[in-house]
Amino acid sequence: MTDIVSPEPEAGIGQPQGAPLHVLTPHAPLKRVVMLVNPLSGSVGPRAAAEAEATLADYDLESQVVVLDGGNFDQAIAEAFAASADVIFVLAGDGTARSVASKAKPNGPMIAPLPGGTMNMLPKALYGTADWKLALRRALEEGAPQVVSGGEVEGEYFYCAAILGSPALWAPAREAMRTGKVKLAWAYARRALKRAFTGRLRFSLDGGPRRRAEALVLISPMISKAMEEPNGLEAAAMDPSDASQAFRLAANALFSDWRHDPAVSTRAAKRIDVRARSRIPAVIDGEPVLLKSEATVRFIPKAFRALAPRPPAAEDSL
Structure with missing residues (x-):
């Protein structure tokens, strides 16, 4: 030092x-x-x-x-x-x-x-x-x-976004596309797609009914296009039913506003409980992490x- x-x-x-x-x-x-x-x-x-x-x-x-x-x-x-x-x-x-x-x-x-x-x-x-x-x-x-x-999961804090599930690697793909590295972007996307459908997530928002999704994206109010007040994390469930829908969703994540994709649903939440059969891959503010098979994400209004x-x-x- x-x-x-x-x-x-x-x-x-x-x-x-x-x-x-x-x-x-x-x-x-x-x-x-x-x-x-x-x-x-x-x-x-x-x-x-x-x-x-x-x-x-x-x-x-x-x-x-x-x-x-x-x-x-x-x-x-x-x-x-x-x-x-x-x-x-x-x-x-x-x-x-x-x-x-x-x-x-x-x-x-x-x-x-x-x-x-x-x-x-x-x-x-x-x-x-x-x-x-x-x-x-x-x-x-x-x-x-x-x-x-922001949000917190297993002691890891995030202030922009957390992506949970096998498509977590879409985040580096999107960043590579933003910087003009098209080949690298598609390499990341292909790797993410190969890992898809190996284990879906089960999640609940604020103690509500348990749902299933291929991936869950949790976005802070600071950068969410959909939220005007900091009253929770924007929870976006991505749920493609087959490989063709997953490929379309990956393309939307790279090139456009993925909220318009019919395989995505969003709402605000302060507590998100997530479960999977094995450990959950995630990207937290750009950093890859591996969560336990059961995890709870909490909204932190004043981080x-x-x-x-x-x-x-x-x-x-x-």
Whole structure:
């Protein structure tokens, strides 16, 4: 773990001598910030810490950049929370961003997860960009405390979406399609289809009748196109009856709004009980996980506070 403490702004680092400081957001008190950087994650790179230090020096605040190395992430995160910062920026993978946000809780410091992972679902929803430098400046200059809701399953928190069931691999397929990697997208889709029909889910919403589905998608209010109020997770049951319908649903998931597919039904729910014959494959905010054969997903109305423009500038919604 390496600390890089930004010098005082008047030293001229990151800006010409005599240049005025950039104006901080009027919507949140920012005096001290900590930024966690994992140079080995996604598209971060070895120069990110120095670039972050130079950017933060453009603002009238006390800042500390911490480089995550040696796998000692837990200690670095604990020290970041102990530093009494107003906001903790996270430039790392999707899993690290989720871990830091889950530790903050509603009463902790504000969290600003910057796009440094592979899918960057949460950063894109908050800042509307995959450029971490632009997201950092948007947070510093336009940010306000934003209460973010989400969900939790088996101790794993998500703030954008969780996909449960064999089609969970459609998420990386969709991301590959978004970035123009058509061959890779279809490779992911074919792999997902090969795993289909190996075990359907049984689920109930808020204690209601038990239903069956091939997959269940749970979407946070922050990025759901179908929800206007944060009163639960949007639960979308995907239930193709045969391989041809599954292929059509996979195509819709890649190219269009899958809600229009007749094999999909949606409604809001605060507690979702799921059961399968074997362990349940899932993708939680872009991270693949394997759940137990019985799992309960709970809606968390106030998961943590983010520093983000108001309203969140989502680049994409589900």
